[in-house]
Amino acid sequence: MSEADITEQMTAMMDLTLSGISVFFTIVSAYTVALLYFLGRAPTGLKVTAFGFFSLTILFLAIFAYNSFNHAAALREALVELGATADLSAVGEKAIGAGAYGRGELDKMIRGMMWLGMALVYLALFYFTFFHRWPGRAGRGAAA
Numbered sequence: 001m002s003e004a005d006i007t008e009q010m011t012a013m014m015d016l017t018l019s020g021i022s023v024f025f026t027i028v029s030a031y032t033v034a035l036l037y038f039l040g041r042a043p044t045g046l047k048v049t050a051f052g053f054f055s056l057t058i059l060f061l062a063i064f065a066y067n068s069f070n071h072a073a074a075l076r077e078a079l080v081e082l083g084a085t086a087d088l089s090a091v092g093e094k095a096i097g098a099g100a101y102g103r104g105e106l107d108k109m110i111r112g113m114m115w116l117g118m119a120l121v122y123l124a125l126f127y128f129t130f131f132h133r134w135p136g137r138a139g140r141g142a143a144a
Helices: 003-037 045-083 090-096 103-130
Strands: none
Touching: 003 090, 003 103, 045 090, 045 103, 090 103
């Protein structure tokens, strides 16, 4: 694989990752709106069904992210290996080194923040789905 092939794939992985983040924000936003307008007052069975579907979607995105991060790390390793046998262009050099932090360390920090963010959002929506007392619930016959 040439440096051009690797950097092209790295750029494609960044685009794909940004698309995954966009889908995550869209799904979380839609679920939040659903909670606010009707799911907060819905019967428990509907809440379980909706949260189950939401959970499967988040699981799919987490698997997608995990595979994307592994692929990106493999591309970075391939570029490092190529740099050991041939001179890299300025683009290739920047792709494997990112200022004060090495690119690998920067990727680990981004990965950690992404996992932490997904977990916190998931836990918050679990709380709001099953435990939060939404206004206007009393006297409507909805499950507590």
